[in-house]
Amino acid sequence: VSIPLFLLMAALTVASALTVIVHPSPIYSALGLVSTLFMLAVLFLGLDAQMVAVLQIIVYAGAIVVLFLFVIMFLGVDRREAAGPEATKFQKPLALILGVVALIEILILSGVTKWVSGQHSTAGALDGPGENVQKLGQSIYTRYLLPFEMTAALLVIAVVSAVVLSRRQQPSASELSSAEQEHLDSTEREPQ
């Protein structure tokens, strides 16, 4: 990636990220998030991460942000943040100071150059033979097979928990099968 392109992308990324955190309307925040994610996908392309860039667009910008937008639409688009009393006094200035301090800390830490242990990776080289997708897939399905299966379990748990969380507390009798109705009756008879 040439330097002007990087600078343009970096400026757009930071500008969209700022839109996310300062805009009062959640819709604009979500659109700022989409924009940030697209800019990051371009930067990933420049870093020889074609597969990650595609995943970024499909999964993040395509699925996760649509989920955000869906919930925003579900709850009401024109809802603004309530200007009620803050739980903590001076929360915003304090938060700004904390954010700047965190940023400076990270920048100082990244100046420390003793990050690399000198050990060679067991996951495979980035510039080896084959396409990026092939190398990434080979790495995930061999070296990272156990974490991969754990993420599958995690996704199942997340889906089940989302269903449980969004169920109504007392389903009406017409929604239940007779077996469920009997189960509900028997559990209600038991003392809590």
Next chain:
Amino acid sequence: VTVPGAWYLVLAAVLFGVGATGLLIRRNVLIMFMCVELMLNAVNLTFVTFARLLNDIGGQASVFFVLVVAAAEVVVGLAIIVAMFRRRAAATADDIHALKG
């Protein structure tokens, strides 16, 4: 002329700082979730940058796992937000105590 890797790391640090500040400033839980996504993406950028700097595909594999965990987190988090809205018609961070069982 290519961009030095440190520039990407600085950009990631700025993005992380923006996300952390937003998480502290905003009271709308949805926006706070978006800020968490921003921070996760900043970390993804460092992973991909280090993958190129150290010539190691493991960094990109880590991004894959971060993506999956972020998706799971958003699913559960949005379900909690919708549950909050059922209890009371607001979703600020101060309303979470309404979910006590």
